[in-house]
Amino acid sequence: MSILRIESLTKVFGGLRAIDDLSFTIEPGSVHSVIGPNGAGKTTLFNLITGVYTPTSGRVLIEEQDVSALPTHSRAALGMSRTFQNLQICMNMSAIENVMLGRHLHLDGRFLPSLFRLPRIVRGDREARERCAELMEYVGLGRYINAEASGMPYGALKRLEIARSLAAEPKLLLLDEPAAGLNASETADLDEVIHKLGQAGVTVVLVEHDMKLVMNISEHIVVLNYGKKLAEGTAAEIRRNPDVIAAYLGAA
Amino acid sequence: MSDHKVQSSALAEENPSVVARPPVEEMRELKRLRWQDFVFSPRYGGFIALLAAVLIAPLFLDGLYEFDLAILVFINASVAITLNLLVGYAGQISLGHAAFFGLGGYGTAILATRHDWPALAALLAGVLLVAAVAFLIARPILRLKGHYLAMATLGLGMIIYLVITTETGLTGGPDGMSVAPMEIFGYMVFDELVWYWITGILLLLIYLLAVNVIESPVGRALRAVHGSEIAAINSGVNVTHYKTLIFVVSAMVAALMGGLFAFYSGFITPTSSDFMHSIEFVVMVVLGGMASVVGAVVGAVLLTLLPQFLAAMADYKWLTYGLILMLVMIFMPKGLVPTLHGWIRRWIP
Numbered sequence: 001m002s003i004l005r006i007e008s009l010t011k012v013f014g015g016l017r018a019i020d021d022l023s024f025t026i027e028p029g030s031v032h033s034v035i036g037p038n039g040a041g042k043t044t045l046f047n048l049i050t051g052v053y054t055p056t057s058g059r060v061l062i063e064e065q066d067v068s069a070l071p072t073h074s075r076a077a078l079g080m081s082r083t084f085q086n087l088q089i090c091m092n093m094s095a096i097e098n099v100m101l102g103r104h105l106h107l108d109g110r111f112l113p114s115l116f117r118l119p120r121i122v123r124g125d126r127e128a129r130e131r132c133a134e135l136m137e138y139v140g141l142g143r144y145i146n147a148e149a150s151g152m153p154y155g156a157l158k159r160l161e162i163a164r165s166l167a168a169e170p171k172l173l174l175l176d177e178p179a180a181g182l183n184a185s186e187t188a189d190l191d192e193v194i195h196k197l198g199q200a201g202v203t204v205v206l207v208e209h210d211m212k213l214v215m216n217i218s219e220h221i222v223v224l225n226y227g228k229k230l231a232e233g234t235a236a237e238i239r240r241n242p243d244v245i246a247a248y249l250g251a252a
Numbered sequence: 253m254s255d256h257k258v259q260s261s262a263l264a265e266e267n268p269s270v271v272a273r274p275p276v277e278e279m280r281e282l283k284r285l286r287w288q289d290f291v292f293s294p295r296y297g298g299f300i301a302l303l304a305a306v307l308i309a310p311l312f313l314d315g316l317y318e319f320d321l322a323i324l325v326f327i328n329a330s331v332a333i334t335l336n337l338l339v340g341y342a343g344q345i346s347l348g349h350a351a352f353f354g355l356g357g358y359g360t361a362i363l364a365t366r367h368d369w370p371a372l373a374a375l376l377a378g379v380l381l382v383a384a385v386a387f388l389i390a391r392p393i394l395r396l397k398g399h400y401l402a403m404a405t406l407g408l409g410m411i412i413y414l415v416i417t418t419e420t421g422l423t424g425g426p427d428g429m430s431v432a433p434m435e436i437f438g439y440m441v442f443d444e445l446v447w448y449w450i451t452g453i454l455l456l457l458i459y460l461l462a463v464n465v466i467e468s469p470v471g472r473a474l475r476a477v478h479g480s481e482i483a484a485i486n487s488g489v490n491v492t493h494y495k496t497l498i499f500v501v502s503a504m505v506a507a508l509m510g511g512l513f514a515f516y517s518g519f520i521t522p523t524s525s526d527f528m529h530s531i532e533f534v535v536m537v538v539l540g541g542m543a544s545v546v547g548a549v550v551g552a553v554l555l556t557l558l559p560q561f562l563a564a565m566a567d568y569k570w571l572t573y574g575l576i577l578m579l580v581m582i583f584m585p586k587g588l589v590p591t592l593h594g595w596i597r598r599w600i601p
Contacts, residue, residue: 050486076488088486090479092543093472098483101476105488107469111497114468115461121468168487 001064003028003172003203004049009058011041011048011227018044020227021058026205026220028171031198033206033214035238036224037247042207043085045224046176050082051075062172077105079171083161083178085207091150095141098149098160099132100125102167128167135163139193155186162193172203179210191217215239223247288600292593295463298546302459306452310445319444321560323516326451327509329552330458332536333545334505337462338498339534340542341471343478344394345402346499348409349506349533354525355412356382356507357514358423361431364515371434375511382507383500390496409530417522428521431514447516454512455549458505462545474498475543506533539580541587550589 004026011019018041026032034042047053049060051072059068062078070078081102090098107124108114114121133145139159144152152160158178165173175194179187187210195217197204208214214221215235223231223244231241238244291297306326313319331353338344359378363369369377393404416423423429434441441447465471473494476484485491514520523529532555540551558576562569584591 072485073488073490076486082486084482088480088483090476090483092479093475097472097475101472101483101487101489104469104473109469109473109489111465111470111501114465114470117464117468125468164483164487 001028002026002061003063004205005059005061005064006045006049007059007061009045009048009060010056011044011053012056018227019048019055022224022227022229023058024222024229024232026172026203028203029198029201030219031194031204031206031217032220032222033208033218034222034224035208035211035214036230039226040224041227042224043176044227046082046174046207049174050080076168079169080174081165081168081170081172082174083158083165083176085176085180087154087157087161089149089157089160093149095144095147095149095152095160096129096132096136099135099163099167100128102164103128103132105168132163132167135166136160138166138196139163140189155182158182158186159190159193166197166202170202172205173197175204175206175208177208178206179208179213187213292597294545295460295467299456299460299463302546302549303456306456310448313448316444319448321557323444323447323451325553325556326448326455327513327516328533328536328556329549330451330455331506331509331533332540332548332552333455333458333462334502335533336537336540336543336545336548337465337474338502339537340544340548341466341478342474342495342498344495344499345398345534346405346502347402347527347530347534348405348407348412349502350527350529351409351412351525352382352386352503352506353510353513353529353533354416354520354522355385355510357510357520357524358416358429359507360511361429361514361520362422364434365429365432371436371515375508375515378511379504379507383504386500386503387496390499391492394492394495394499406527406530409525409527413522413525413527416525423522426522428519430519431517433518434512434515441515451512451516459545459549466545470494470497478543535577539577539587541589541591544587544589544593547587547589551587554588 002025006022006024009019009022010017020041022041022045034045036042044053048055051067051070051074055068059066061067062075062080065078067075067078090101093101107128108118108120136142136145139162141156141159141163144156144160149157149160158181162175162178165175178190178194182190191213194204194206198217198219206214206218218235221231221233221235221238222229223238223241225247230247231238231244233241309322310319313322331349335346335349338346356378359381360374363377364371364374389408393401393408396404417426419425441450465474473484473489476487476489477491477494481491510524513524536551536555537548538551539554540549541547558573559569562572565572580588586594
């Protein structure tokens with residue numbers, strides 16, 4: 001059973017076909033990447049998958065269930081989590097609380113139990129805090145466990161988003177340009193984190209510009225150009241594909 | 253472990269000031285609680301201070317006028333605490349909250365006075381009426397953000413104020429209406445001291461329940477709605493649900509306090525629901541400190557008492573009042589309590 005299936009998905013903005021009759025399938029496990037030149041429709045695709053946009057036509061299926069009409073938070077409940085190209089961090093909260101937000105769906109979020117502080121609320125929060133501290137260690141943010149989010153550098157916040165996504169224990173993790181704005185050593189760290197995730201059995205879908213990162217860690221690559229699928233295959237296949245070379249380097 | 257070392261050194265290059273602070277190994281662990289964390293926590297230090305103040309104050313209060321002020325402080329603080337959940341924590345402004353206070357007050361007053369409902373039933377009905385109104389308008393109104401939400405809540409407040417002022421047959425119009433005294437289980441509540449304990453205990457209860465909400469997954473979801481709505485939604489938080497929830501809850505508490513206020517003063521006028529009263533509630537929250545329960549209480553105390561202290565200045569009263577508010581906001585933009593807390597925490601980290 002596929003974890004994510006895109007079926008002839010189309011999104012039109014005014015006259016622009018940002019995503020044009022796109023279909024592909026993501027099988028569970030390992031790291032997948034969506035690449036393409038600027039404006040190819042990569043982030044639009046993520047927004048369609050997570051429900052920020054409603055498609056003009058076509059369907060999105062998570063584990064063969066049609067989610068095209070579901071709001072974003074309900075899709076998250078099906079085991080999908082994402083990070084953002086432009087950081088989405090709650091600067092009014094501490095670092096670990098940002099990660100704990102990711103555990104929302106695993107905790108009792110009803111009003112009355114919280115109002116009366118039932119034992120399971122206290123227990124749930126304490127366990128979540130410990131678990132989220134471990135996750136921060138896992139993505140290499142151990143030193144920021146007691147920090148405020150507003151006091152952290154950019155590279156660390158990028159990883160904080162990954163920790164928050166992982167806190168949800170997603171089946172499908174969507175990373176939108178996780179390497180954007182990172183220096184070489186930070187990118188190398190990130191490479192390692194994503195690789196670890198893939199090996200831990202999380203299905204990762206990556207949208208990325210950094211070719212080296214993509215080629216290093218992805219086992220399956222979808223190439224977009226002008227909202228259409230230009231090519232699909234392993235890193236080695238994509239590297240040899242003449243259409244891809246033309247799109248990236250300009251047609252000869 | 254080794255890859256953490258690599259990552260740490262990468263971060264150190266980027267931001268040396270981080271490394272200059274406490275040793276890394278010490279930071280690694282979840283912070284253990286120390287005495288400061290109890291003293292400065294709203295649940296322990298803040299609550300005990302409030303409890304002590306409520307218990308001890310009657311020893312020093314002298315005469316009806318001073319008890320009257322204390323009761324007003326308690327009523328205002330209860331409204332400010334819950335309004336703070338909406339404005340300070342969830343980041344949703346409401347410039348029409350006095351309308352819920354007034355609507356609750358009038359609903360309770362009309363049922364108890366004109367229809368001889370038992371006091372508690374009238375209070376409950378007032379609260380439920382406001383809950384229904386708040387729930388119905390929450391969805392369309394809370395889709396708006398920032399200035400638009402401010403305008404919409406302002407308009408809502410004005411509509412309710414106008415209805416109260418013009419429905420003379422029901423409300424007594426601009427002159428207001430007198431309210432039958434509160435009778436609970438055959439006991440007439442007249443005595444100021446009894447009112448003091450009723451409102452004081454309610455304030456303590458509301459304070460504690462508010463802290464419960466803040467320190468829970470619900471509170472985290474509310475703060476996330478403020479911090480990044482997109483992050484909240486993608487973490488599975490049903491943002492519409494939580495916004496509606498806290499809007500309705502804060503309106504219900506305002507209504508309850510409006511009902512009690514009507515019973516207590518034996519009289520209610522449309523000014524209880526007017527724009528100035530709404531602004532007063534918001535200023536209590538902002539002056540005391542957004543997203544601070546203790547701040548809401550401090551704000552309510554200051555805004556209730558300040559005009560009384562300044563009364564001696566006669567003509568300059570409102571001028572001085574405005575000046576004090578301006579100075580606090582210029583020099584303490586986060587509000588009194590968070591700023592003072594920050595200063596103290598520099599000495600006692």
